[in-house]
Amino acid sequence: MASTERSEEPAVRTVRTAAGDVDCAVVGEGPPVLVVHGSPGGHDAGLAMARFLVADGLRAVVPDRPGYFDTPLSSGTTIDGQADLYAALLDALGIDRAGVLCWSGGGPSSYRFAVRHPDRVTAVVACAAVSRRYVFAGEKGADKLIMDTGFGRRMLQLMARHTPEKLVEATIASEGDLTKDQLAERVAHVMADPEREQFTLDLAVAANHTGPRKAGFDNDMAQFGAIESLELDRIGGPCLLVQGTADTDVLPDYSGFAAEQIPGAELVELATGTHLAFWVHPESAPVRQRAIELFRSAAG
Template sequence: MIAQTTLGPVDYDIQGTGAPVVVLHGSPGGVDAARLMARILPPDRFRAILLSRPGYLDTPLAGRETIDAQADLVAALLDELGIDRAGVYSWSGGGPAGYRHAVRHPERVTAIVANAAVSQAYTVPEQDLPTRLMTTTAPGQWLMRLIAAHQPEEYVKGELSGEGDLTPEELAARVAQVMADPDARRFALDLGPTSMPDRHRKVGYDNDLAQFAAIDSLELERITAPTLVVQGTADADLPPAQSTFAATTIPGAELLALDRGTHLALYVHPDRAAVQDRVREILLG
């Protein structure tokens, strides 16, 4: 659906009928990635407000390039939907907009869950040429979809390898665990198409990288909402120090670490159940 807010159109969806929670996807991503994130929010307990951030899918970028503009767009979407206050649940590149929404509109935020979320200046880790060709070109993206469909174990292995600093032994064990766990396996395979900087996401992705590299301060010390920060300790995509910084800067914030977890830890780690319970507890208030 497209909401015509006072700050322009937003591609969004709503799932569930419970406590309202805005779900902010990473980089790349879109409303489809937010939908995957919301799988841990039971629809009878949460009203998940999913959106594509500017530059992704059907949310235009023009005029909403800055992190603060994207934070204000969240408030404008809540206005359009007639929602006064909502939780904020972000992952990775959705973190800056979520944090700034809480700083700029504190009266609108009931709680924050920041999962492996950018909190300081950030640049993408250098990728080797084969990885760049696989993730940023149309033939490479087609091949990745083919592997996911016909060689799912190899796809999950590549995904976890790229998103974590696991030893070969740890990687083999984690892949076996994910493949034997229907929910984790489904998440890992479904995430792939939403996380490629294809022609529907490249504009937003490029803008995110420019904005994140230029971060001076998100003013996290001004956040007043109850905050839970989640981080895998073997995350190769977002340095765990980013989450440590957020947890030590936001007054009263709680940090939960998933031991040897990758960037996907909240959704596929063998110990994720207790952390997901805490996520729901914080968001319900």
């Protein structure tokens, strides 16, 4: 493995693989889990996704998918190309097999990784994951200003520092269909726990798809809109699917479809859960523990 350390982001390094360069952070000790961020996303989102794994003694391998930050789009333009990049990354890191934790737009390449390289995957945990053709309609009005402009990117960063509760509320409201009372209750639940609060803020900042996330996000939307089949019926081994029933970002039908297609898949639905349900829903702790147990037992 050849890599170059980056002083401004000590946890992130560029790993040179047979499939191309990929920026990656590796944190923790124990059985490895490949953590595949969504759309948009990046290692910052992936590291937030992985905190519970590291806290429970697992090792998280967190790449920037192609087009995000400094991972070149040429390292994996297509969904299958990204799946093959994951295998090459494990090769470069000297890892034979790993679990896979994916979320949202990380779903297609993770599912294809399990199809194309089944001997490299111990178990899959897919949270609100895209499992078939997905067409992005684009943001409008205030959402477009926040998510699709450099001004919006800076605004999210400022809100995370100075008005965190307002940003938590806006984030949960934008990714779930909740009543006013349900939203207030969910925000209070998140703000009562520093870990849930930090996760929500980290993902809110990563939701802007300009700057270092633009190339990856634009490519994702083009690739997802052209999906014909991910061949989910070819996935073997343990697979846990987690879905919030009030998710308006990736609708519950996507996890339902995956559950129908993947042999033996286990589907857990969190009532009134939004797109962040696996990490912040009031009843999500046992589901995360189930994921940890799955990764440990599958790793042998």
